[in-house]
Structure formats: C-alpha cells, structure tokens
Amino acid sequence: MDVSLTKQDEQFRDEVRGFLEENLDAELRRAGELASGICGDHTQTMRWHKILNDKGWVAPSWPEAFGGTGWSDMQRYIWVSECARANAPRLYPMGLGMIGPTLTVCGTPEQQQRYLPPLLSGEHIWCQGYSEPGSGSDLASLQTQAVRDGDDYVVNGTKIWTSYAQHATHIFCLVRTDKSGKPQQGITFLLIDMDDPGITVAPIITLAGEHEVNQVFFDNVRVPVSQVVGKENDGWTVAKTLLTFERSGAYASRLGNRLASLKQLIDAVEAPQAEDMHYRFAELSVRVQALEMTEFRMQAALAEGQPTGAASSQLKVMGTEAQQAIDTLAVEALGLYAAPWQPEALEIGSNEKPIGLPETILFMPDYLNNRAATIYGGSSEVQRNILAKLALGF
Numbered sequence: 001m002d003v004s005l006t007k008q009d010e011q012f013r014d015e016v017r018g019f020l021e022e023n024l025d026a027e028l029r030r031a032g033e034l035a036s037g038i039c040g041d042h043t044q045t046m047r048w049h050k051i052l053n054d055k056g057w058v059a060p061s062w063p064e065a066f067g068g069t070g071w072s073d074m075q076r077y078i079w080v081s082e083c084a085r086a087n088a089p090r091l092y093p094m095g096l097g098m099i100g101p102t103l104t105v106c107g108t109p110e111q112q113q114r115y116l117p118p119l120l121s122g123e124h125i126w127c128q129g130y131s132e133p134g135s136g137s138d139l140a141s142l143q144t145q146a147v148r149d150g151d152d153y154v155v156n157g158t159k160i161w162t163s164y165a166q167h168a169t170h171i172f173c174l175v176r177t178d179k180s181g182k183p184q185q186g187i188t189f190l191l192i193d194m195d196d197p198g199i200t201v202a203p204i205i206t207l208a209g210e211h212e213v214n215q216v217f218f219d220n221v222r223v224p225v226s227q228v229v230g231k232e233n234d235g236w237t238v239a240k241t242l243l244t245f246e247r248s249g250a251y252a253s254r255l256g257n258r259l260a261s262l263k264q265l266i267d268a269v270e271a272p273q274a275e276d277m278h279y280r281f282a283e284l285s286v287r288v289q290a291l292e293m294t295e296f297r298m299q300a301a302l303a304e305g306q307p308t309g310a311a312s313s314q315l316k317v318m319g320t321e322a323q324q325a326i327d328t329l330a331v332e333a334l335g336l337y338a339a340p341w342q343p344e345a346l347e348i349g350s351n352e353k354p355i356g357l358p359e360t361i362l363f364m365p366d367y368l369n370n371r372a373a374t375i376y377g378g379s380s381e382v383q384r385n386i387l388a389k390l391a392l393g394f
C-alpha cells in the first residue's frame with residue numbers, strides 16, 4: 001500500500017495552503033485557535049462558512065450535483081488536515097457534515113430543494129436531536145413520541161446534549177412512532193423547524209464554563225408528514241446512512257498543533273519533573289505520528305476501493321485518547337497556572353492580560369472540554385465493542 005501523496009495531491013495541498021494563507025485573516029485564525037469545543041466563536045464560524053461557500057468549498061462531503069467539490073477522499077483528508085494546521089474555524093458539522101449529505105441520498109427532491117441551498121449559504125443552521133436523558137449509547141431505546149394527527153405528527157418529549165441548538169434554525173430528530181415491535185423498528189427520522197411553537201431550548205453550561213450543549217423540549221409540536229426522511233418507522237436506516245458521514249478521521253494535524261504549542265512549556269519545566277515530562281512528550285509525539293500513518297493508511301485503502309473496516313472506530317479511539325493525554329500533560333506542566341479562571345482572556349479581540357503565558361491560556365479549557373471527546377460521537381467503550389466485533393470477530 002502506497003501511503004505517500006501523489007503529485008496531484010501535492011499540487012492540491014499547495015492550492016489549499018495558498019487559499020488558507022490568503023483568506024484566513026487574524027480574527028479567523030484567532031477564533032480557530034481559541035476554540036476549545038467542537039466549534040468556536042459563532043460570528044467567526046459563520047463568516048468562515050460564507051467565505052468557503054463563495055469559493056464553492058463549503059461542502060466537500062456532498063456530491064457535486066448538490067454543491068459538493070468533487071474531491072477524492074484523499075483531497076478531503078488533505079483539506080481537513082490543512083484547515084486544522086492553519087487553525088481555521090471549524091464549521092458546524094451537524095448540517096454540512098451530517099444532514100446535508102444524508103438528504104442528498106435519502107431526501108425527497110422537495111426536501112433537497114428546500115433544505116440544501118440554505119444550508120450551503122449559511123441561512124439554515126442544523127442541530128442533531130438523537131440523544132435523550134435515558135438514551136445515548138443505547139439510542140434505540142429513545143422515547144420522544146410522534147403521534148400522527150391528519151397531515152401532521154404531534155411531537156412530545158425531550159432531547160439532550162444537543163450541540164449548538166441555541167444557534168440552530170432546524171433540528172433533525174429520531175422520534176418514536178411505534179412501540180409494538182423491536183425498538184429499532186418504530187423510529188422515524190423527522191426534520192423540524194426550531195421556530196415551531198412548543199419547542200424550548202435550555203442551555204447546559206459545561207465544566208469549562210461554555211455554552212455548547214442544550215436540552216431541547218418538545219411540547220405538542222406539530223410537524224408536517226412531508227418532513228419525514230425515508231419512511232415512517234424506518235428512521236433507523238436513515239440514521240445509519242447519516243452515521244457513515246459522521247466521522248472525519250482526521251485528528252493528527254490538530255494534535256500536531258497542540259503538541260507544538262506545548263513544546264515551549266515542556267522545555268521550561270524544571271527538575272525533578274522535567275525528565276518524566278520530556279519522556280511523556282516524546283511518547284505522545286510518536287503516538288501522533290502513528291495516528292497520522294493510520295489516517296494515511298485509511299485514505300490509501302479508500303483510494304484503492306478497499307473497505308476500511310473498523311478504521312474509523314480505531315481512529316476515533318486513538319485520536320480522542322491521544323488528545324486527552326496531551327491535555328493532561330499540558331495541565332500538569334502548567335502547574336498552578338492551570339488554576340486561574342479567565343474566560344475574558346479567551347474572547348476574540350480581548351485586551352485582558354492573561355495570567356501566565358498567552359499561548360497556554362487554552363490548555364485548561366481544552367482539558368475540561370475534551371473530556372467529552374471520548375463520549376460524543378460514540379463513546380470509547382462502544383467503539384471498542386465495534387472493534388472487537390469487526391476486527392477480532394467477537
């Protein structure tokens with residue numbers, strides 16, 4: 001298997017680097033740098049979204065006919081990696097990365113016409129309504145109910161951990177429409193307007209003091225039947241299609257950036273901790289290089305039309321666990337400087353002088369935020385179950 005870049009891929013990478021150099025201004029880069037959650041500052045995120053839409057690069061995972069870029073898997077990987085390396089803001093993934101490509105496959109022509117153009121332009125922002133207070137890993141046990149009434153469903157229940165619902169204009173939801181058969185069989189996939197009467201969004205403030213997740217309540221919300229994706233009671237099939245778009249498999253560049261910003265701090269650590277910290281830093285550098293090679297192997301397999309098997313689960317576990325190990329080392333190296341609570345210093349354009357080195361003010365928020373990375377998008381334990389089944393045959 002050849003894991004090196006072809007001449008064409010190298011040319012593409014250079015084109016991407018040139019574009020990022022030209023279009024990422026200081027504010028956008030700062031927003032990318034300061035984002036400790038999945039996405040950062042809302043205004044800068046949407047500004048970057050519009051710049052990419054104008055260039056025609058906002059939806060690399062969509063088919064070209066719907067506004068995608070026509071890039072190969074390797075080109076998409078290069079794009080994500082270069083954006084991470086340049087600290088570009090990350091766009092909201094639920095619309096462009098999940099429901100958009102799903103609608104290109106499972107949506108009706110009317111749904112595609114109604115929802116895809118405003119998603120590209122940034123007029124619509126989507127959030128994902130899957131998890132419920134009693135249903136996360138065991139998603140099929142979900143209870144939010146949709147009862148048919150004429151040409152509408154009436155939806156009652158609640159969704160939780162809904163990322164960026166506070167900014168969303170729409171939510172895609174899994175709801176229960178039948179309780180009689182197996183749990184997976186009575187689920188329907190619904191597209192819902194967040195302005196509909198009966199929807200309430202309650203913020204959940206995380207340990208890092210950030211408003212990223214929410215609980216969404218549905219109280220007799222009427223949703224037209226035309227907003228079902230796929231068939232009634234067949235939402236599980238649509239959800240499985242969406243899952244194939246959910247995981248990006250590009251962690252190494254971002255982690256490489258984190259390590260680079262940590263290096264100066266590790267070099268400044270004095271005895272008796274210095275030796276142990278240098279050793280752990282070197283071990284993490286090797287882990288990130290191994291991760292990058294695994295990412296290349298996955299891209300090379302895709303390019304050769306081979307199945308990638310359990311690779312996306314493997315990358316999720318390796319990437320998020322390496323990320324947490326880097327965060328832990330960073331916080332230990334910071335020592336007492338990890339303690340000050342200074343959210344003002346993290347605001348774009350803030351002139352608040354941070355306590356400690358300016359480059360390290362994100363280490364503690366990162367540490368706190370990234371605790372969630374081994375939970376969302378399928379927890380590490382669940383990924384290991386998948387690996388055991390697919391790779392080891394248990």
Ligand SMILES: Cc1cc2nc3c(=O)[nH]c(=O)nc-3n(C[C@H](O)[C@H](O)[C@H](O)COP(=O)(O)OP(=O)(O)OC[C@H]3O[C@@H](n4cnc5c(N)ncnc54)[C@H](O)[C@@H]3O)c2cc1C
Pocket residue numbers: 127128129130131133134135136137138160161162163164213372375376377378379380381382385
């Ligand atoms: C920051 C953040 C953002 C999120 N954003 C969204 C979002 O936008 N939309 C959305 O729908 N959801 C979102 N989620 C929810 C996320 O998908 C769930 O938290 C996740 O699926 C785990 O479910 P749970 O929290 O109910 O934990 P549980 O499923 O109750 O798991 C509890 C523990 O048990 C372990 N466990 C569970 N089942 C097994 C098993 N079979 N074998 C071994 N161990 C197991 C888990 O690994 C975990 O350690 C988000 C979560 C977080 C933390």
